[in-house]
Amino acid sequence: MxxxxxGDGRDYExxxxxxxxxxxxxxxxxxxxxxxxxxxxxxxxAASWLEEQNSALDRMVEQIHAEAVKRAEEISKRQISGAEMNRTKDRLRLQNSLLDEAISMLQKELAAIREKPSYSSVLTGLALEASEKLPSGTAVKIQLAQEDESLGEDLAARLAGMRPELVVSFDHDPAPILGGVWLSAQDGSWRAPADWREIISEVKDPLAERILNIL
Missing domain, CATH: 1.20.5 (Single alpha-helices involved in coiled-coils or other helix-helix interfaces)
Structure with missing residues (x-):
């Protein structure tokens, strides 16, 4: 200002x-x-986008879960029809067999998401949800399955844009996962997994209970 x-006819500032x-x-x-x-x-x-992505992912997992139960019911009917069994022992054996098959089916269905155009958006939603409780200033390292490495830099940029208070980077070393994403500290002191194995572990117990109920 x-x-x-x-002075002398001129203005000075x-x-x-x-x-x-x-x-x-x-x-x-x-x-x-x-x-x-x-x-x-x-x-x-970001919150609105995350809610939409989580709803879509929840619907997808529930659909896969329902298909696995339906498949288990069909197998159960074939295996127990016309057979006399020791109900306690054979029910548990059959339950484990059906659960293994249902989990295998669930893994294949989740792995197939990689072929869909929306896969990068699914990864972004998983990463954003996994980062939800991280405090401002946290340095976050993203890791993906080896097959998804080409999506890593873009995913890190997306997450950084939605959570600008975090310090986000992509680690090119692949995570030992089938799909999904890992978020972790640079020094490895914590990890927030959001991969297919984590999703499967969350539905495994209720799936086993539903299979047992139909036997």
Missing amino acids: TDSIS VRNPEKLASLKNLLLRKADDEREVILESARKE
């Missing part, structure tokens, strides 16, 4: 440090306010 004075400092502080405050508005808008968009 300057004041003008006149005299700098006013206090006015310059005041203007600078005003601009900085305005920039901070605008930054918070942008970040809040990004958080809301």
